[in-house]
Amino acid sequence: MTSLSPGLLLLFGAALLPLLPARPRDGVLLGLPLLTLAAVWAVPDGDALRVAFLGLELVPVRGTGVGRLFATVFALMAFTGALYALRQARLVEQVAAQVYAGGAIGVTFAGDLVTLFVFWELMALGSTLVIWSANTPQAYRASLRYLMVHLFGGVVLMAGIAGHFVETGSVAFTAMQPDSPARWLILVGFLINTGAPPLSSWVPDAYPEASPSGAVFLSAFTTKTAVFALLVGFPGATVLVWVGLWMIFYGIVYALLENDMRRILAYSIVNQVGFMVCGIGIGTAMALNGAAAHAFAHIIYKALLLMSAGAVLHMTGRRKCSELGGLYQSMPLTTLCGIVGALAISSFPFTSGFVSKSMIVQSTVDEHLATIWFLLIAASAGVFLHAGIKFPWFVFFQKDSGLRPPDPPWNMRAAMVLFAFLCIALGIFPQPLYALLPFPVEYEPYTATHLVAQFQLLLFSGLAFFTLLSLMRRTETISLDFDWFYRRFAKEPLLKFTLRGSNSRERFVAAARRRVDGVIARLFRTHGPHGMLADNWPTGSMVLWVAVLLALMLLVSYL
Amino acid sequence: MVEPRTHWLARPRTIRWIWIAFAGVLLLTLIPSLFIEQHEHFGLEGSFGFYAWFGLVTCAAMVVGAKVLGMFLKRPDDYYDD
Secondary structure, three states: OOOOOOHHHHHHHHHHHHHOOHHHHHHHHHHHHHHHHHHHHHOOEEEEEEEEEOOEEEEEEEEOHHHHHHHHHHHHHHHHHHHHHOOOOOHHHHHHHHHHHHHHHHHHOOOEHHHHHHHHHHHHHHHHHHHHOOOOHHHHHHHHHHHHHHHHHHHHHHHHHHHHHHHHOOOEOOOOOOOOHHHHHHHHHHHHHHOOOOHHHHHHHHHHHOOHHHHHHHHHHHHHHHHHHHHHHOOOOOHHHHHHHHHHHHHHHHHHHOOEHHHHHHHHHHHHHHHHHHHHHHOOHHHHHHHHHHHHHHHHHHHHHHHHHHHHHHHHOOOEHHHOOOHHHOOHHHHHHHHHHHHHHOOOOOOHHHHHHHHHHHHHHHOOOHHHHHHHHHHHHHHHHHHHHHHHHHHHOOOOOOOOOOOOOHHHHHHHHHHHHHHHHHHHOOHHHHHHOOOOOOOOOOOHHHHHHHHHHHHHHHHHHHHOHHHHOOOOEEEOOOHHHHHHHOHHHHHHHHHHHHHHHHHHHHHHHHHHHHHHHHHHHHHOOOOHHHOOOOHHHHHHHHHHHHHHHHHHHHO | OOOOOOOHHHOHHHHHHHHHHHHHHHHHHHHHHHHOOOOOOOOHHHOOOHHHHHHHHHHHHHHHHHHHHHHHHEEEOOOOOO
16 A cells, blocks of 8 residues: 655645635644644555655655654644644744644654655754744844754765665665764764754754744654654664763753753753663663653653743743742643643653653663663653753742733643643553554553652652752853854854955956956957947948949959 | 732741641651662662662752853853844
């Protein structure tokens, strides 16, 4: 059976949106993701479409269990994000977000690296437009920095794919090992999109500049598509364990230092994706299941957290923790949803994070990886610290900022309630999620020892937070990161280079122009209105010349 | 008397009660450690209330570590503005 990629539904549907009047457009915005969800489940297992193209065997649509898992949560996210953005976001953002989601879903069905690359780059364009549509100068500049990082990542990935094709003669997207320069390039191309070091700063640089709804879309697709690509492409690549651990602690430390509420959450995306990358590096069935389940759960609770932060931003126009606080008094629903998201990200029992992350931790026990286990336990405590308590505490509680905004409009509330419900439902009934995982699940999260361990760990982390609160007083600061190199260190040389470059380009263009102008001027002299070769010769002179010729001939014949 | 305008959650009395309840819950989570043997895989986590003290200590370490790094990394938030 052949079928087209479900992602195309969103891509082409998005193109229709600007042509529709407002009412039907709302219906299409919400209907398209649901239609896509149905299409995702209609794709059968195995290659559903094969195309020969330029001598390559392409498989644009391949149904797999893990692809369906990611595509399902992407479609869910596209629906809930569209609901959240329905009344507030600009049309260009809504269209871009659908294209972005369509690209992400396209990747999850890619059976070859070329198809993957095409959808990968579509995502880069869609997401850049999402950031751009916040319509501020800061967002515009951030979107260009974001685009540069992703185009660079795209070039690295393309170079890797080309090299891989030359080596193996195949572009099939299957499990690989980083054992040649080409495959290292593919791995690096994937990792750049996960927010791996050293370029992690693109996440907290770009996402918080988007609109309230824009950041919700952004949190879901790019990094998790990269997790999907690693999960299929590089399971068990040991280097990923250490890359993941770095990301985990990077996220915690920078989030602890951060003052902007949505940047805290952006750092915690890197932190959470770190858990998944680490699990993929461990590479056992338990670890890969954990990484996939955690990606599914993470998309939902991180979107929920960013929706609650977006609601605060939408209602108050403020984004710094130092200017917020006490909002629980007038925004009870937003506060509650924010807390549910915060508990889920912390893997609190009876939330989605508890049933997913613990599988990654369990895999280190099964494999006797002591060091990694201790680090992951410490990191789990750190997640509660930097996202689980810090975010809700500084935004909704802490001091009274005097702000009394009401909860956001109905569509934003509905989107938050839907995802808050899913966070708890998945936590209490993990079986449907477990059934979707790539490998059979032999894991029971709710044992007495696990519950006791998790309650002890999290609650005593909470104790640490509140006793050390004075060390975490908010300061109106940002923290230096790798982006310093391209935003500050290389700024003067790059500016100079740009100026010099454009000067010399101008000189070159001017010289070329002079040359062309010279040619034109010469032609003008000979062929212009006064040029000899362009002259009109009067009939009289022609007759005269004919007479002269005839006279000459007469003369010659007499001689 | 408390000002009537103050939200009940923000009153010092409530906050004191929350602290007491929190301390109670913390103790409560430690009680099962007296009876339940945590599976011992790597040695250390067999110790009494391992997850409690480990969480407390590592969190304190992360907060202090972040604070120290912050001394070097923090810049005013208009640092990159032109």
